[in-house]
Amino acid sequence: MTKSVDAYDVIVVGAGAAGLAAAAQLSRNGKSVCILEARDRVGGRILTVRPRGAAIPLELGAEFIHGESPCVFEQLRLAGDVAIDAAQTRHRAPQPGRLKQSEDLFETMKQRLQRIPKPRADLPFAEFLDKHRRQLSPTVRSFATMLVEGFDAADPMRASAIEILKEWGGGSAADAPTFRPQRGYGALMDSLAGSLDPAKACVQLDSIVNEIRWRRGEVNVSFTRHGEPGQVRASQAVVTLPLAVMQLPALAPGSVLFTPSLPRKQLPLSRLLMGPVVKLVLCFSRPFWAEIEDGKHRDVAFFHAQGAPFPTFWSTLPVRSPVLVAWSGGPKALHLVGRSTDEVLRPALQSIAEIFGKRRDYRRMLEGVYWHDWQSDPYSCGAYSYAGVGAGPARRQLARSVEQTLFFAGEALDEEESSSVGGALNTGQRAALELLQSS
Numbered sequence: 001m002t003k004s005v006d007a008y009d010v011i012v013v014g015a016g017a018a019g020l021a022a023a024a025q026l027s028r029n030g031k032s033v034c035i036l037e038a039r040d041r042v043g044g045r046i047l048t049v050r051p052r053g054a055a056i057p058l059e060l061g062a063e064f065i066h067g068e069s070p071c072v073f074e075q076l077r078l079a080g081d082v083a084i085d086a087a088q089t090r091h092r093a094p095q096p097g098r099l100k101q102s103e104d105l106f107e108t109m110k111q112r113l114q115r116i117p118k119p120r121a122d123l124p125f126a127e128f129l130d131k132h133r134r135q136l137s138p139t140v141r142s143f144a145t146m147l148v149e150g151f152d153a154a155d156p157m158r159a160s161a162i163e164i165l166k167e168w169g170g171g172s173a174a175d176a177p178t179f180r181p182q183r184g185y186g187a188l189m190d191s192l193a194g195s196l197d198p199a200k201a202c203v204q205l206d207s208i209v210n211e212i213r214w215r216r217g218e219v220n221v222s223f224t225r226h227g228e229p230g231q232v233r234a235s236q237a238v239v240t241l242p243l244a245v246m247q248l249p250a251l252a253p254g255s256v257l258f259t260p261s262l263p264r265k266q267l268p269l270s271r272l273l274m275g276p277v278v279k280l281v282l283c284f285s286r287p288f289w290a291e292i293e294d295g296k297h298r299d300v301a302f303f304h305a306q307g308a309p310f311p312t313f314w315s316t317l318p319v320r321s322p323v324l325v326a327w328s329g330g331p332k333a334l335h336l337v338g339r340s341t342d343e344v345l346r347p348a349l350q351s352i353a354e355i356f357g358k359r360r361d362y363r364r365m366l367e368g369v370y371w372h373d374w375q376s377d378p379y380s381c382g383a384y385s386y387a388g389v390g391a392g393p394a395r396r397q398l399a400r401s402v403e404q405t406l407f408f409a410g411e412a413l414d415e416e417e418s419s420s421v422g423g424a425l426n427t428g429q430r431a432a433l434e435l436l437q438s439s
């Protein structure tokens, strides 16, 4: 006896921001949709936790809305949530003896960079900085490196100088106004999933896709659910797998096999990179940073210690709480992945001592540590994408549909807001529209 295969109009692979946005749009337009998600939850790289007693949602993945991202604000409106303006961006860095206000180096850096002719041929960002060391002071160079590593989660030896300069030359997310969803990004994802018409769309969790077999007008997807093989069929599919999963060699553990393969995707896939981030949410018994030096730093949002294993910390301002977030991105973060909580906590507390002084027992004040190892997680294999040398049109090429049958979405494919939730939502909606127009 042969087992019948469930059939839909569209299969969406992945229930992160991109997959949910695509599914919502498709089901609203009358398509029957099956969403296959490997994890036991929706949201992907959005992971909001609210431990008992916590006054605010804690974000282990995406946290900020960078700039006035139209897609995110529209989702917030639909979810009945609001954005908290996190504009209190006063920064402090330790200098001999005391914590001092850090100079606004972003503007200085931008002005210095504008005086340098744009490179005609792409090169690694670190080489670009070195080439122009006469025009760029050591302070500006080390700030630029910190930003590329910390904000873009990129390795300056591999990141595209052209793309970084383009990002900083326009309205860069790095100095755009920032917001947070008041109820956390998780609530936004729940609302998006809740908006799916149950008569039209089903979300199948714990379903690890291993093969997408396709030909024009037909897609068969094989997956494993609780150790049992399964299969669904549709006329078209929207694939929202994270960049690093798409980059896995065929037959490597965790890879998704395309049959037939997609040779035109190989070059753009090789030009983009996935950046690592280790983010720890530290809940203390009290906000000690707001109390030191007679409360001088109570309105400071960001604290920096450039050479430390965790070079950046932030508070939850404007909401006052005893929570401090530790952030390490790029090559520094690679030293921290695959470690136990205690192994990442030690360098985090050491970094705190570098910023706030060595006299306090920070570990005793600590009541909870929350984090997720995105790099070791086989369903993300990293935090978010960045452009490698020669990336040029890679994001656009990856987003291109194949034979009006396979459509692609995900943060790495967006040219406007890549690496962010906004970028993921944009591409999900765009792929759905493209699919609707094709059929």
Ligand SMILES: Cc1cc2nc3c(=O)[nH]c(=O)nc-3n(C[C@H](O)[C@H](O)[C@H](O)COP(=O)(O)OP(=O)(O)OC[C@H]3O[C@@H](n4cnc5c(N)ncnc54)[C@H](O)[C@@H]3O)c2cc1C
Pocket: 013, 014, 015, 016, 017, 018, 019, 036, 037, 038, 039, 042, 043, 044, 045, 046, 060, 061, 062, 063, 064, 065, 066, 207, 208, 209, 210, 240, 241, 242, 245, 254, 255, 256, 277, 279, 374, 378, 379, 380, 382, 383, 384, 409, 410, 411, 412, 419, 420, 421, 422, 424
């Ligand atoms: C620590 C951290 C901090 C961040 N901070 C911010 C921030 O402040 N602001 C911001 O805008 N963005 C931030 N981001 C980036 C943001 O989270 C992502 O850009 C966005 O959530 C990506 O959405 P996506 O739908 O493209 O991918 P994902 O959310 O990764 O969705 C892809 C889905 O595919 C699923 N999947 C993978 N493999 C399979 C398989 N074989 N079978 C079935 N399903 C599979 C995954 O489980 C996942 O649910 C951060 C990310 C991290 C990790």
